[in-house]
Amino acid sequence: MIVITERCVGCAICMLVCPAEAIRVEGKAEVNIEKCESCKKCLIYCPINAVSWVE
Amino acid sequence: MRVAVIGAGLGGLLTAALLSEKGYEVEVFEKLPFFGGRFTNFNYKGYEITTGALHMIPHGSKGPLAKLLKKAGAKIEIVDSKPNGTALYRGEEIVVNRKSFPLKSRLMFGFYYLKNLFREVKLSEVESRLDDFSAKFLRAFLGWSLSVTPSQVTFSEVYPIYEATYEFGGPGIPVGGCKSVINALIEVIKSNDCKLERNTVRAIRKENFGLSVHFYRRESKKFEVVISDIGPIETCRLTELKLPELSESRGIKYSIALEEPLIDHTSVMFTLETRRICGINQVTNADPNLGKKHFLMAHQPMITSNVKFEIAEGLRDLKEILKGYKYELLAIQSFSDGWPVNRAKIGCDCKNETSIKGLYLVGDGAKGDDIEVDGIALGVERVVKKIEKEVVL
Structure with missing residues (x-):
């Protein structure tokens, strides 16, 4: 499962690259787990390592 | 002559393009799966949304960035703004030029220019002596271009921007947005047979021959010159440099x-x-x-x-x-923080040279005397000149 950590500053790059439009950002990113396809693109694109994957 | 550029933001790519044009053997390393850092865009719902910057070059087609892009052979079209700017004031949109500001405020500005030669003048002090329109314009201009308020900056920090605007003119928008600038620079770098690689640097070390760059995903490599476009804080983390006192803008x-x-x-x-x-x-x-x-x-x-x-x-x-x-x-x-508006707030920028021989800083933590990407260009210009002077091919 994708988890957004406290480090998130809200730059929204994850939202821009998410193919499922599962991310909403207002100050911090929030993932809609129902919509998330677990492609991990947000994790790879996050410039400050604020996204992690938890089994 | 081998040059490593760490970080493929605008500053890094501009330096790489200019040096590759001059015949230096340049390699660019980027940890993220895209190039351009905070100066590129992604298409989202049919709109080119940027990773940070505005689709804007503060001094348009005549400014420092445009000049260097031309020098590097990067083909970019910049649409200069007409008029230089407008102001929404009391429900009306007014074209801003010299005459929009009352004579009294213009004289006050001149008065503070003289005063600032003798002592540090906070811009909030100037603001308090201006008419309502001029004071509000000053506040809006600083917030838009520097993400600061008048109390956070001094007259002497901002004056060079006023001069640059006078010299080069107002802003411009690159056709295709920020990304078109990045793509044009990458094209130049590749056409000069220089490489861009996705890799994360974990250390930069001083050696007898120059510098060695250590990576996570492959063996280390030697370079005569290393250009860091990852900001002063990250650069210090990778080297033994002491962290400068920094304040960012958000x-x-x-x-x-x-x-x-x-x-x-x-x-x-x-x-x-x-x-x-x-x-x-x-x-x-x-x-x-x-x-x-x-x-x-x-x-x-x-x-x-x-x-x-x-x-x-x-x-x-x-x-x-x-x-x-x-x-x-x-x-x-x-x-903010790891992905701020400016790694160094105006007036806080680090020097381009470091205490490690051959290691230079570029990007928005090491700008020259101008704003945003035009400030980055001035910093890059300084580094390129320095390398050309000191290091023979």
């Missing part, structure tokens, strides 16, 4: 899709009577391909450290400005 950017146009020109409309929002530009006026419909970018500085509160204030402003318009909020992006 801001919030709103991307908005509009049915009917709000602005009828290609420049910035500074918003003077707002809580937070300092300016808006309708970038599709310069390049219709930047959005499906009309595309607005609005910007505000962060006054408090409460991001949620700052966004709520900004949204209240936008609601008032866009009253009667049909619009969709595409993205709210806040920039």
Whole structure:
């Protein structure tokens, strides 16, 4: 499962690259787990390592 | 002569392109799966939304960045703003030029220029002596271009921007947005047989022959020169350099899709009577391909450290400005800490040279005397000149 950590500053790059439009950002990113396809693109694109994957 | 560029942001790529044109053997290393850092864009719902910057070059086609892009052979078209800027004041949009400011305030500005030669003058002091329009314009201009308020900066820090605006003129928008600048630079680098590689650097070490760069995913490599475009803090982490005292600037950017146009020109409309929002530009006026419909970018500085509160204030402003318009909020992006508006607030920029021989800093933590990407270009120009002078091919 994708988890957004406290480090998130809200730059929204994850939202821009998410193919499922599962991310909403207002100050911090929030993932809609129902919509998330677990492609991990947000994790790879996050410039400050604020996204992690938890089994 | 081998040069490593760490970080493929605008500063890194511009340096790489210029040096590769001169025949240096340049390799660029980027940890992220995209190039351009905070100066590129992604298509989102039919709009070219940036990773940080505004689709804007502060001094347009005659400024420092445009000059260096030309020198590097990067083919970019920049649409210069006409007029230089406007101001939304008391419900009316006014074209801003010298004469928009009352004579008394212009004289006051001159008075503070002289005063600043003898002692440090906070801009808030100047602000308090100006007429309402001029004071509000100053506040909006600083918030839009530097993400700071008048109390955070001094006269001497901001004066070079005034001079640069006088010399080079107002802003411009690159056709294709920030990304077109990045792509043009990459093309130059590749055409000179230099490489761009996705890799994360874990250390830079001083050696007898020059510098060695250590990676996570492959063996280390030797270089005579290393250019760091990852900011002063990260650079210190990779080396044994001492961390400089730094303060960054923080801001919030709103991307908005509009049915009917709000602005009828290609420049910035500074918003003077707002809580937070300092300016808006309708970038599709310069390049219709930047959005499906009309595309607005609005910007505000962060006054408090409460991001949620700052966004709520900004949204209240936008609601008032866009009253009667049909619009969709595409993205709210806040920039701070690891991904700030400016790694170094104006006046705090680090030197381009470091105490390690052969290691240079570029990017927005090491700008020259100008704002945003034009400041980055001045820093890059300094580094390239230095390398050419000191290091023979």
